[in-house]
Amino acid sequence: MKQEYNFSRRFFLKTSSALGALAFIPRGVKAFYEDVKNYIIPTKEQIPLKVSINKKSYAIKADTRTTLLDLLREDLNLTGAKKGCDHGQCGACTVHIDGQRVLSCLTLAATLPGKEVTTIEGLANGDQLHPMQEAFIQCDGFQCGYCTPGQIMSAVACVNEGHTKSVAEIKEFMSGNLCRCGAYNGIVESIQKVAAQ
Amino acid sequence: MRPFLFSKSTAANQAIAKKKSNTQFIAGGTNLVDLMKKHIANPDNLVDISSALPNKVENTAQGVSIGAMMRNSATATDPTILAKFPLVSKAILAGASPQIRNMASMGGNLLQRTRCPYFYDVTTPCNKRQPGSGCSAISGENRMSAVVGHSPQCIAVHPSDLCVALAALDATVKVMDKSNKTQSIAFKDFHRLPDNNPEKDNNLPADALIQSINLSNNNFAKNCSYVKLRDRDSYAFALISVAAALNLNGNKIIEARLASGGVAHKPWRWLEAEQFLKGKEATIANFEAAANIATKGLKPQMHNAFKIPMLKGAIETALKQCLNP
Numbered sequence: 092m093k094q095e096y097n098f099s100r101r102f103f104l105k106t107s108s109a110l111g112a113l114a115f116i117p118r119g120v121k122a123f124y125e126d127v128k129n130y131i132i133p134t135k136e137q138i139p140l141k142v143s144i145n146k147k148s149y150a151i152k153a154d155t156r157t158t159l160l161d162l163l164r165e166d167l168n169l170t171g172a173k174k175g176c177d178h179g180q181c182g183a184c185t186v187h188i189d190g191q192r193v194l195s196c197l198t199l200a201a202t203l204p205g206k207e208v209t210t211i212e213g214l215a216n217g218d219q220l221h222p223m224q225e226a227f228i229q230c231d232g233f234q235c236g237y238c239t240p241g242q243i244m245s246a247v248a249c250v251n252e253g254h255t256k257s258v259a260e261i262k263e264f265m266s267g268n269l270c271r272c273g274a275y276n277g278i279v280e281s282i283q284k285v286a287a288q
Numbered sequence: 289m290r291p292f293l294f295s296k297s298t299a300a301n302q303a304i305a306k307k308k309s310n311t312q313f314i315a316g317g318t319n320l321v322d323l324m325k326k327h328i329a330n331p332d333n334l335v336d337i338s339s340a341l342p343n344k345v346e347n348t349a350q351g352v353s354i355g356a357m358m359r360n361s362a363t364a365t366d367p368t369i370l371a372k373f374p375l376v377s378k379a380i381l382a383g384a385s386p387q388i389r390n391m392a393s394m395g396g397n398l399l400q401r402t403r404c405p406y407f408y409d410v411t412t413p414c415n416k417r418q419p420g421s422g423c424s425a426i427s428g429e430n431r432m433s434a435v436v437g438h439s440p441q442c443i444a445v446h447p448s449d450l451c452v453a454l455a456a457l458d459a460t461v462k463v464m465d466k467s468n469k470t471q472s473i474a475f476k477d478f479h480r481l482p483d484n485n486p487e488k489d490n491n492l493p494a495d496a497l498i499q500s501i502n503l504s505n506n507n508f509a510k511n512c513s514y515v516k517l518r519d520r521d522s523y524a525f526a527l528i529s530v531a532a533a534l535n536l537n538g539n540k541i542i543e544a545r546l547a548s549g550g551v552a553h554k555p556w557r558w559l560e561a562e563q564f565l566k567g568k569e570a571t572i573a574n575f576e577a578a579a580n581i582a583t584k585g586l587k588p589q590m591h592n593a594f595k596i597p598m599l600k601g602a603i604e605t606a607l608k609q610c611l612n613p
C-alpha cells in the first residue's frame with residue numbers, strides 16, 4: 092500500500108511540475124501538451140468480473156483492456172490457448188464461448204460475464220481425452236504443437252457444425268487455423284475420423 | 289491499447305445516450321479491438337452494444353430485416369436468408385474464418401475499416417488515419433488498392449464481402465440517430481468515395497447506431513453467385529470479388545445485378561453492364577460483352593493493372609455460375 096502511495100505521489104509531483112513549467116513555455120508547446128496529455132495521463136479502469144471457464148467460476152479484477160487470451164494465460168494459468176499473432180489472423184487462440192468457436196485474442200474479458208468459456212484444458216473428461224485429442228495423436232495431427240490447442244478447439248466445433256462432408260469442406264471450415272509445420276493432412280484425417288464416429 | 293472505461297448497454301437509446309466525445313460502440317470487436325491494439329482507434333469510453341440491438345432475421349411486409357447484432361455466421365445459415373437471399377449467405381461464407389464470422393456482427397461488418405497496409409502502420413502518412421498527412425499507398429505498395437472511384441487523397445478499398453452482396457441486392461440500412469429518430473439509408477448511399485475527406489468511410493450520421501439491414505423480396509434467389517479471388521484459397525481479403533444475380537425468364541435476362549469488392553472505396557455496382565444485360569439472352573457472348581463494358585476505362589495503380597483482366601474473368605465466371613448455381 093505504502094509503495095503504491097509513493098508511486099502515485101511521485102507521479103503527481105512530476106506531472107504537476109511539468110504543468111507548472113508550462114506557464115513559462117510558448118503557446119505552441121502548450122497546445123502540443125494539450126494534444127499529448129491524454130496519452131501521458133490516461134484513466135485506467137479495473138473492473139470486477141465474474142467469469143465462468145471450463146465450468147469453474149472465477150471472481151477477478153481486470154484492466155478493461157484485458158483480452159480473454161491474456162486473462163487465461165497471464166492471470167488464470169490456463170496456457171493452453173496460444174498467442175500466435177494477437178490480431179485474429181492465425182487461430183492459435185481459438186476457444187469456445189457458449190459452444191461456438193471464437194478468437195480469444197479479439198475478445199475483451201469485460202464482455203464475458205454471463206457466458207461460458209471452454210478452453211483446451213476443459214475438453215478432456217478427467218484422464219480420458221476428448222475423441223478429437225485422441226485422433227490428433229493417432230493421425231499425427233501436429234508436429235511442434237503450437238497451433239494444436241487452437242486446431243483441436245476449432246476441429247471440435249467443425250464436427251459439431253457438420254462441416255465435414257468432404258475434404259474440401261473440412262479444409263474451408265478449418266482455414267481460420269494456420270499451421271506453420273504444415274500438419275494439415277493429419278488434421279483433416281483426425282476430423283474425418285471423429286466425424287465418422 | 290490505450291486505457292478506456294467500459295460499460296454495457298441493453299437498449300439502443302441507452303447506448304446512444306452514452307455516446308460522449310471519443311466514445312466507441314463495440315459489437316463483435318473483431319475489427320475494433322485490433323485497431324485499438326494498433327493505436328489506430330483510441331477511444332476513452334467503450335460501450336458494449338451486443339445486448340442493445342436486434343439479433344434475429346424477421347420477415348417484413350417487403351422482405352426481411354436482419355438485426356444489426358445478428359452474427360455473420362448465424363445470418364449465413366439462417367433458413368430464410370438461404371431460401372430468399374442466398375447471395376448474402378455465399379458472400380458471408382467467402383469472408384474471414386468460421387471463428388471471426390461467429391463473432392462479427394452484421395452492423396460491424398458494414399463499418400469495418402480498410403485493410404490498406406499504411407492505414408495499419410501508424411509510422412507512415414495516411415489521410416484516412418490522419419487527415420492531411422498524405423497517402424503513402426499512391427507511390428507505395430498498392431496492389432490491393434482501388435481501380436475506380438479513387439481520389440488523389442486515398443486509393444483504399446472497402447474490405448467487406450457481405451457488403452458486395454448487399455449492394456447488389458439494393459439493401460437499406462436502418463439507423464437510429466442521436467435524437468432517437470430512425471431513418472433508412474439506401475445501400476448505394478451508405479458507403480462513400482474518398483474525395484477530399486477519406487477519413488470518412490460512410491454516411492452514417494454522427495453517434496448513430498445501425499439497427500438493422502433490410503432486404504426486399506426479389507427474383508434473384510435461383511440464379512446468383514459470389515466469386516472471390518485472393519492470394520490464397522481461403523481466409524484472405526479479396527483482390528477482386530463479384531456478386532452476380534440474374535432474374536431469368538427462360539433464357540432471357542429480365543434483370544441483372546453485378547457488384548464488386550476489391551475495386552473501390554465502397555462496394556461497387558457495374559450499372560452500365562447491368563443495363564446492357566437487361567432483355568438479352570443469357571449467353572457466354574453476352575456475359576463477355578458485359579464484362580468488357582464493366583472493365584472499360586478503369587484506372588489501376590502502379591502495381592495492380594492485373595486487377596483488370598482478373599475482374600473481367602471474375603465477372604464472366606460469376607455470370608456463368610448464375611446459370612448453374
Ligand SMILES: Cc1cc2nc3c(=O)[nH]c(=O)nc-3n(C[C@H](O)[C@H](O)[C@H](O)COP(=O)(O)OP(=O)(O)OC[C@H]3O[C@@H](n4cnc5c(N)ncnc54)[C@H](O)[C@@H]3O)c2cc1C
Pocket residue numbers: 178179180312313314315316317318319320321322337341356357382383384385388391392393394395396397398399400447448449450496497498499523524525526
Ligand atoms: C483476420 C481477419 C480476416 C477477415 N477477413 C474478412 C473477409 O475476408 N471478408 C470480410 O468481409 N471481412 C473480413 N474480416 C472483417 C470482419 O468481417 C469484421 O471485422 C467484422 O464484420 C466486424 O464486425 P464486429 O461486430 O466484430 O465489429 P466491431 O469490431 O465490434 O466494430 C467495428 C466498428 O463498427 C462499429 N459498430 C459495430 N456495430 C455497430 C452498430 N450496430 N451501429 C453503429 N456502429 C457499430 C464499432 O463502433 C466499430 O467502429 C476479417 C477480420 C479479420 C480480423
Ligand code: SF4
Pocket residue numbers: 402404405406407413414415416417422423424425426441442443444486
Ligand atoms: S490509400 Fe487511403 S488508407 Fe491507404 S495510405 Fe492512402 S490514404 Fe491511407
Ligand code: FES
Pocket residue numbers: 173174175176177178179180181182183184185194195196197
Ligand atoms: S492469436 Fe488470436 S488469431 Fe492469432
Ligand code: FES
Pocket residue numbers: 232233234235236237238239269270271272273274
Ligand atoms: S504443429 Fe507446429 S504450427 Fe501446427
